[in-house]
Amino acid sequence: MTGIPQPAAIEGERGYLLRYARLQLRNPAQAEDAVQETLLAAIEGAARFSGKSSLRTWLTGILKHKIIDQLRRSAREQPFAAADDDRAETEAIDALFAGDGHWREMPADWGSPDAALENSRFRAALELCLQRLPERTARVFMMREVMEMPTGEICQELQITATNCWVMLHRARLILRECLEQTWFDPPRR
């Protein structure tokens, strides 16, 4: 049953690809475009599918390129410049720590992702927290966590230094952690 994937099978992955693209691109129209281009390229190039990986993996590989194209397009229209977000983010991070650099609050016990992810309300909370990440930080974070790009490639793509990249990833993770803690895990206050 291996061989050239049928258009219907390719089309069947649309939902998965769309969720993936939306996480990275945020703009629904851009995500839609990237997925549409991916499906078309896959149907046209179906003969190139080797069957060594799953259809989904193959399609995701194409989608990553289409997403990068979209990111480049929007970077041309709206350059990836240091934003006003920067100071707000630095302040948000500083506020998590006391003067001696230790956590102000006792972090909650989150348990395992399995338990949390079974709850659709948790998934909604996670989605909301991801959406709240400032644009520029989110872009770097999603490239790392959703597209699983090595930081070296991210730096090159966005023309930022490795240090800058690590700083942004650190901020993204702590902001996201704090958001989930506040909106979902609701820790006891000390």
Next chain:
Amino acid sequence: MMPSCKKASELMSQGQDRALGTLEGLQLKLHLLICQRCRRVTRHLGFLREAIRRYRDGN
């Protein structure tokens, strides 16, 4: 020198992006031994990575 929690959190985060140096790894380990707050945050960062990937994959 024992790093602050803020510094430790930077190392935890970078540990998800690159191999930490021997000294950095040691500093972080020592800090985690004595700091329950950072032990929890370390688990949270692992949780976040896994949760996002599973959310992305729809399971």
